[in-house]
Each structure stands twice: as structure tokens, then as C-alpha cells.
Amino acid sequence: MKFKNVLTYLIIFTNIFYGQSPKINKVEPPNWWSGHLFNKIQLMIYGENLAHANLTSLSNKINVTSIPNKNDNYLFAEIEITNSAEPNYYNFLLTNKFGVDTIKYQLLERNETENIHQGFSTNDVIYLIFPDRFVNGDTSNDFIFNNSEEFKFNDLNGRHGGDIQGIINKLDYLKDLGISAIWITPLTENNMSMSYHGYSCTDLYKIDPRFGTNELYKKLVYEAHKRGIKIILDHVANHIGSNHEWIKNPPTPTWINGTVENHLPAEHDKVIYVDIHADKSKIANANKGWFIDTMPDLNQTDSLLAEYIIQNTIWWIEYSGLDGIREDTYPYSDQNFMSIWAETILQNYPKLNIVGEVWKGDPAVLAKFQTKNYFPKEFDSNLPVVTDFAIRDVLYNYMEGKTGLLKIYETFGQDFVYSNPDNLLTFFDNHDTDRGMYAAKWNMEKFKKALTIVLTTRGVPQIFYGTEIGLDGGGHHGKIREEFPGGFPNDSLNAFFEDGRNSNQNEIYNFTKKLLNLRKQNKALREGKFVQYCPKDDIYVYKKVLENVEIVIFLNDKTKDNFIDLGNYTNDDDLNNMDIKNLLDENLQKLVVKNNIILTGNSISIWEIKHIK
Structure with missing residues (x-):
């Protein structure tokens, strides 16, 4: 009887012993690179029993400093990769007083190819693709098990099946059209309802399986570069999706601004961010507001999160070889952090370029966010390019017939407020605004004049997919983001080819292609x-x-x-x-x-x- 009691206690003790050992579920970033200028990285380890665990390196080529954190499911550690660390796998031990787990971490060799990280400039024309609505190149990923949203082709707010393979399939079409850069709205995992837009990320290191894989994204960049086309990443530092695992269990108490049940609303009036008379407490609250209730606001003043975001950006740049970044909802994030973020990215990739979305039609407000601006400031934004919603608004009003050419002239006349007017993204529509042809109502000459202004004035021109055939959606996001005809199974017409377009579509296509090629052939149009x-x-x-x-x-x-x-x-x-x-x-x-x-x-x-x- 006594022996049985001892055995029972031994079993209980053994279970407790093993139950409290550290367990690793995931490590981010999933890898790094030897010889990278950014050689001190913060590992974020997901798992169990991590609050009192300690990480050590088994190689003298990598130094480790654990960062105290009270959350039992996350451990942070800074690792310094010395110059002697070559591409290889490196072993780490994660220990606490109850046990040990191991990490096999890979350092990759850097890609030194010349045609990567090229940036974008006035020498380019950017083609904005909303991937779910462009081309379905792989129908096998339309239905993914255990996703929050099903494939709903006939639902304006549903998934329609466009993907990365579809973009790869049309690179030759875009090259022939005269496009030199592609901005693709976010492709990272969005395991959310109404997730087709991509701006509610639930895994910052993973391509959404309905779009493809990380490897396929890397292939897209490679295939684009082969054709002289650059790739621009749509990045979101401001928020994530409410189904992200961080929401149920934030890594630190200050990782998220507020909770699902109790949070501030966003301040969508951008003037507050530049107003010298604004109540500073209101500005602070504006930076903490949730963009919408399903997009939790990230607190970039949390130093661990700030480092995570910077590393995640660098990881995608280095992993894929991409050329530029479009930063979503730029004013909503902590501006001191965004300045550090942009500076760090450009220090590591000097040829890269970044455009920040500032949705305001006032040149003075836009100018305040551009680097080296003329306004009083506590620090420089380090943001090279800003979205020119001022020109967007007047061009749209012109196509609607509300204003004439004089208003366009007067808006360009306010370029004196910008530190560099050529570093503006010039456009008349995108995935968030009614399309240009929706405003023009098939007034071909008005539409063509607006397009001419976008492609032949100053700045970096951007056109929305389908502009070249006059797609005219408006009044609803699902209509603005309509499918490109011929990009989806069972489409009756294929507008990627001349015989699949009607006469009006061919007229616009031919005019667009003519302008794009004139721009390509004439340096004065690009740099003059x-x-x-x-x-x-x-x-x-x-x-x-x-x-x-x-x-x-x-x-x-x-x-x-x-x-x-x-x-x-x-x-x-x-x-x-x-x-x-x-x-x-x-x-x-x-x-x-x-x-x-x-x-x-x-x-x-x-x-x-x-x-x-």
C-alpha cells in the first residue's frame, strides 16, 4: 500500500514536471540572413510556460539577451548575429527550472541580385491590383478548409477567387501595356469575415492560402523582375484583424490599444494630426482609435511591438526582393514610430521607396507628412512619397463636370507647399474611391484628359486595374473592385484581348497604351x-x-x-x-x-x- 502511494506521488510529480517545461509553438521572424546590416533581431517565441524561461545560443557566432516578459505564452529575446555567422542552421536552448526545448534557427544567404529592391520613381507607372478581383489563376485555392469566410463569387463583399498565380499569368499583358511597377493590396493571411480586401491581417508572416503561398509570392517578384516590372508591398503598421491570436492573448499589456469590448473609435479627420491648435490629448486618443471595430489598433509606442513591425517589414523585403512599400492609413499610426520605421527601412535598403496613404484633399495637410517639409516639426517623417488626394479630388470633380480645367491648374499651383512635388503619387481613382469612368459616365474625352494629366504632369503616376478598359464601378466597394472581364472561369468576354473588348474599351485601351509608351520613350515626360x-x-x-x-x-x-x-x-x-x-x-x-x-x-x-x- 505504501509503495502504491509513493508511485502515485511520483506520477503526479512527473506530470507536473513535464507540464511546466517550456514548449515552443512558433518563432518569428521564421529566419534571418547572415551578413545583413540589420544584425540585431528580436525573436518572438510563441508557446507555453515561457514567462520564466531563458534562451541561450549553442554557437559563439550568435549572442543572446533574453527580454523579461510576464506572459507565459510569449518570450522575447534579442539575438546579435556576428559577422562570422555564415548561412546555416543554429541551435538554441529554451530552458526553465523544469525542463528544456530547442530551436533550430536558419540564417540564409542574402540575395545579391542587382535587379531587386529597386524602388520606384517618376520613371515608373504603377498599376494597382486588387488581387481577389483581378485574375483567378488557380481555382484549387478558392475553397480553403477552416477559414472564416467562404468563396462567394456572387457576393459583392465575398471572396471571388483572384490570386497570385493570376497576377503572374498576366505579367506579359502588363509589360505590353507599358506598366513598370505593380502595387498589390495586402496578400497576408486575413482569416476574417469580409476578408477579400486584405487589410485585416491575422498572420503577418504568411500569405493568405486563398492567394497562394510565401514561395509563390517570391516567384511573382522574380517573374516580374524578369520583365522589368517592380513590385510594391501594401503594408499595414496601424492595425490587424480581430481574429489575430494576439487579440485573445496580447503578448504584452500595451500591445493593443484597448480591447474588443472597450476601445476608442478612429479619428478620420486628418487635420487633427497637423493642426497646431489641436488639443494634444485628442491627438493621442486619435492615434489609439480602432479604424473599425474589427481592426484592432496596434500600439507602436510598445517597444517590443515597434521592433516586431520593423523586422516584419525588413523580412518581407529581404525574403522576396520587392522594390517598394505603400503604407496604409499612414496618419493613424504613432508618427514618431513611423519616422523611425521609414528611416530604418531606407537605411537598410537605400534604393527602396515608400509611399504613405494620407487621404486628404488639402495640399498643406499632405505636405506635412512628406520628408523634409517646410513646416515646424519635432522630427522628420522620413516619408519620401505621399498620395496626392488633392489632384485626385479635382480630377474626379472635373470628370463629373463639377469643375473645369482652371481648378486643376490652381491645385497644381499649390505645389509650393511640398518639399518635392515629384514625390507625390498622382492618380484619379483607387480601390477605395469610385472609379474615374463612374464619374465621367463614359464621356470619353473628359476621361482621357484626366488620364493624360495623371501620366504627363509631375509625380509618380498610378492607375487602377481596369482603367485601361474603362471599368466604371462605383457607389459600393464591391462594385469599385469589380472583376476584370476574362480573369475568371465562365467569363463570357475576355478584355485582356482586343476581340474581347467593345469599341469604347478598345479606344480607351489603345489611348492608355499610347500614352504609357510615349512616357516610356520620352525621358522629358518622366523626368522633365x-x-x-x-x-x-x-x-x-x-x-x-x-x-x-x-x-x-x-x-x-x-x-x-x-x-x-x-x-x-x-x-x-x-x-x-x-x-x-x-x-x-x-x-x-x-x-x-x-x-x-x-x-x-x-x-x-x-x-x-x-x-x-
């Missing part, structure tokens, strides 16, 4: 100085000037023809000393009378003037 003239008689004239080349663009809103003296818009009165060519209409090359050209009613005319040296 932007000069504009006040519209008179509903005619807006501007030009791009580079060295001995002037490209003059005429936009005529009048219904009748006009004679225009080209000499009024060049730096040399004697046109005999110039080589003059009509770039848009090859059949109209001659001046009518000495310096005069005919500008037909309701038209666009683009002339190249080369000064003979």
Missing part, C-alpha cells in the same frame, strides 16, 4: 520640369522640359477648333531652329501657318519640340 500656363478659353497648356527638349500638352475643352501659336509655349521664338513633332497624332505633323497649330475641339494634343543646338 513641369511648367503650366493659366487656362484661357477652356484651353489648358502645360509642358515638360528637359535639356533641349520641350513636350507641350494642350487640353481643349472648347467644342470648336482653335489656332494656337506654339511659339507662346517654348523658350525660343524661332521655330525654324527646332525639330517639331506631334507625338499623339502621327498623321498631323505640319504647322498650319508658321507657328500655328490647329487644336481641334474637345481634344488632346501633345507636341515635342527639340531645340537644335
Whole structure:
């Protein structure tokens, strides 16, 4: 009997012993790289019985410092990767007084290929793809077991099946169109309801299986680079999805601003972030507000979370070789953190570029977020590029018929507030706004003039997928993000090909392709100085000037023809000393009378003037 009691106690003690041993479920980042400039990284270990555990390295090439944390399910440790650490697997021991678990951590060799991390600039045209609605290249991933949202093709808010393979399949189409960069809305796991938009991430290191895999994303970047196309990551530092495992069990008490049951709402008026008269406590509250109730706000003032976000960004850049970042909801995040984040990214990848989404149509508000701006500031934003919603708004109103060309001229006239007007993302629609053709209501000339302004003024131009065929969704996000015809099984028409487009679609496609290729062929259109003239008689004239080349663009809103003296818009009165060519209409090359050209009613005319040296 006594023996049985001893045995029972021994079994109980053994169970307790093993029950309290540390257990590792996951490590983030999942790997790193030897020889990386960013060689001190913070490991985040998910598991059990970790509160009093300690991490040690079995290699003298990697130094470890554990970071105290009271949460039993997370352990943080800083590892320093010395210069002698070569690509290999490295072993770590995770121990507490009850037991041990092991980590086999991989350091990879860095990719030193020249055509990666290229950045983007005025030399590019960015094509925005909403992947769920672009092309379904792999129907086998339409239905994924144990996801919060099912495949719902006929639901405007549902998953429709577009994926990474679909984008890969259309890279040749985009290259032929004249596109040099692609911005893809978020592809990371969104295990949420109404998750098709991608902005409610539930795993920051994993591509959503309905889009593909991490390896397939890496292949997309590789295949794009082979065709001279850059890839821009849509990154979200401000929030995650409410189904993320952090929400039920935050790694630290300050990891999330508020809780599902008790949190502040977002402040969507961006003026508060730049207003010198604003109550600072209200600004602090604005930074803590949840964008919507299913998008918990991340607290970037938590130092462990801040490091996590920076590392996660670097990991995706290094892992995939991508070229740029579009940062979502830029003003909503802690701006001191965002400054450090941008600075760190650009220190490690000097050629990379970053554009921040600032949804406000006031140039002064936009300018405040751009690096090296002229306004009083406690620190520099380090953000190179800002979304130009000011031009977006006036172009949209122009296509609607609410304003004329003068308002566009006046908005460009406010560029003096920007530290660099060429570092603005110029566009008239995207995945959050009604499409340009929805505003134009198939007024082809208005639409084409707005597109001409996007592609031939200043800044980095961006067009939305389907703009080239006049997709006209509006009034509902699901309609704005409509499927590209021909991208999905059972589509009756395939607008990726000429015979699948109607006459209006082909007219827009041909015009878009013409402009894109003119831009590609003419350095002055990409890099030239932007000069504009006040519209008179509903005619807006501007030009791009580079060295001995002037490209003059005429936009005529009048219904009748006009004679225009080209000499009024060049730096040399004697046109005999110039080589003059009509770039848009090859059949109209001659001046009518000495310096005069005919500008037909309701038209666009683009002339190249080369000064003979």
C-alpha cells in the first residue's frame, strides 16, 4: 500500500514536471540572413510556460539577451548575429527550472541580385491590383478548409477567387501595356469575415492560402523582375484583424490599444494630426482609435511591438526582393514610430521607396507628412512619397463636370507647399474611391484628359486595374473592385484581348497604351520640369522640359477648333531652329501657318519640340 502511494506521488510529480517545461509553438521572424546590416533581431517565441524561461545560443557566432516578459505564452529575446555567422542552421536552448526545448534557427544567404529592391520613381507607372478581383489563376485555392469566410463569387463583399498565380499569368499583358511597377493590396493571411480586401491581417508572416503561398509570392517578384516590372508591398503598421491570436492573448499589456469590448473609435479627420491648435490629448486618443471595430489598433509606442513591425517589414523585403512599400492609413499610426520605421527601412535598403496613404484633399495637410517639409516639426517623417488626394479630388470633380480645367491648374499651383512635388503619387481613382469612368459616365474625352494629366504632369503616376478598359464601378466597394472581364472561369468576354473588348474599351485601351509608351520613350515626360500656363478659353497648356527638349500638352475643352501659336509655349521664338513633332497624332505633323497649330475641339494634343543646338 505504501509503495502504491509513493508511485502515485511520483506520477503526479512527473506530470507536473513535464507540464511546466517550456514548449515552443512558433518563432518569428521564421529566419534571418547572415551578413545583413540589420544584425540585431528580436525573436518572438510563441508557446507555453515561457514567462520564466531563458534562451541561450549553442554557437559563439550568435549572442543572446533574453527580454523579461510576464506572459507565459510569449518570450522575447534579442539575438546579435556576428559577422562570422555564415548561412546555416543554429541551435538554441529554451530552458526553465523544469525542463528544456530547442530551436533550430536558419540564417540564409542574402540575395545579391542587382535587379531587386529597386524602388520606384517618376520613371515608373504603377498599376494597382486588387488581387481577389483581378485574375483567378488557380481555382484549387478558392475553397480553403477552416477559414472564416467562404468563396462567394456572387457576393459583392465575398471572396471571388483572384490570386497570385493570376497576377503572374498576366505579367506579359502588363509589360505590353507599358506598366513598370505593380502595387498589390495586402496578400497576408486575413482569416476574417469580409476578408477579400486584405487589410485585416491575422498572420503577418504568411500569405493568405486563398492567394497562394510565401514561395509563390517570391516567384511573382522574380517573374516580374524578369520583365522589368517592380513590385510594391501594401503594408499595414496601424492595425490587424480581430481574429489575430494576439487579440485573445496580447503578448504584452500595451500591445493593443484597448480591447474588443472597450476601445476608442478612429479619428478620420486628418487635420487633427497637423493642426497646431489641436488639443494634444485628442491627438493621442486619435492615434489609439480602432479604424473599425474589427481592426484592432496596434500600439507602436510598445517597444517590443515597434521592433516586431520593423523586422516584419525588413523580412518581407529581404525574403522576396520587392522594390517598394505603400503604407496604409499612414496618419493613424504613432508618427514618431513611423519616422523611425521609414528611416530604418531606407537605411537598410537605400534604393527602396515608400509611399504613405494620407487621404486628404488639402495640399498643406499632405505636405506635412512628406520628408523634409517646410513646416515646424519635432522630427522628420522620413516619408519620401505621399498620395496626392488633392489632384485626385479635382480630377474626379472635373470628370463629373463639377469643375473645369482652371481648378486643376490652381491645385497644381499649390505645389509650393511640398518639399518635392515629384514625390507625390498622382492618380484619379483607387480601390477605395469610385472609379474615374463612374464619374465621367463614359464621356470619353473628359476621361482621357484626366488620364493624360495623371501620366504627363509631375509625380509618380498610378492607375487602377481596369482603367485601361474603362471599368466604371462605383457607389459600393464591391462594385469599385469589380472583376476584370476574362480573369475568371465562365467569363463570357475576355478584355485582356482586343476581340474581347467593345469599341469604347478598345479606344480607351489603345489611348492608355499610347500614352504609357510615349512616357516610356520620352525621358522629358518622366523626368522633365513641369511648367503650366493659366487656362484661357477652356484651353489648358502645360509642358515638360528637359535639356533641349520641350513636350507641350494642350487640353481643349472648347467644342470648336482653335489656332494656337506654339511659339507662346517654348523658350525660343524661332521655330525654324527646332525639330517639331506631334507625338499623339502621327498623321498631323505640319504647322498650319508658321507657328500655328490647329487644336481641334474637345481634344488632346501633345507636341515635342527639340531645340537644335
